[in-house]
């Protein structure tokens with residue numbers, strides 16, 4: 641015997657039916673009600689690693705990003721064993737800890753990455769990343785090229801790596817001179833290092849040019865990268 645006969649639901653004439661009538665008729669024709677649940681779950685928080693030569697504008701770009709993204713983006717404050725300089729704020733510029741405290745954190749595996757920079761330790765506390773990712777925030781890490789290298793090995797494709805460059809070497813040098821924060825010896829080291837660092841661009845996912853007077857354009861491009869990466873269908877969730 642065949643199935644019990646059921647009358648086919650009729651769909652009203654589009655021009656004559658109201659929107660709710662049509663909606664209900666379509667539901668009944670398809671045999672189930674239409675769900676109002678989101679089709680795609682909210683994207684996982686993203687880790688964005690921003691690197692580039694000294695003076696390229698990492699702080700400037702990150703500062704603007706923080707303004708535009710507000711609470712949705714957490715900039716990880718680095719822990720350091722170097723003494724606090726006048727004007728610096730504990731917990732805002734750095735977490736200032738003693739050398740012993742720093743080494744304890746390292747031994748307890750509490751740092752995602754660390755380095756000895758000019759005799760002082762600097763490192764990224766894992767707890768901060770976990771806490772803010774848990775709240776659904778995207779995470780921005782500002783690291784030097786060496787740090788980006790280490791993070792790439794640890795995080796692989798679960799983070800987005802952005803390399804900032806100036807439009808030319810000459811412009812980068814001008815920017816460093818204008819900043820007036822380096823001694824002439826420091827300038828030499830930074831410029832020589834920058835020359836070497838630009839060769840590492842290949843291990844990054846994106847390169848963003850921060851041209852003179854065009855900071856807003858660079859920030860816009862970084863924002864577009866973040867938006868596109870968050871819309872990706874497949875991304876490994878970072879395990880910190």
Ligand SMILES: Nc1ncnc2c1ncn2[C@@H]1O[C@H](COP(=O)(O)OP(=O)(O)OP(=O)(O)O)[C@@H](O)[C@H]1O
Pocket residue numbers: 692693694695696697698699700701815816818819850851852853854855856
């Ligand atoms: N697009 C831009 N146009 C002009 N000046 C800029 C631009 N971006 C940044 N600057 C300026 O260049 C200088 C260097 O920028 P910033 O301090 O952000 O670089 P950085 O990459 O964080 O450097 P470092 O690694 O040495 O800390 C600052 O004085 C900043 O205001």
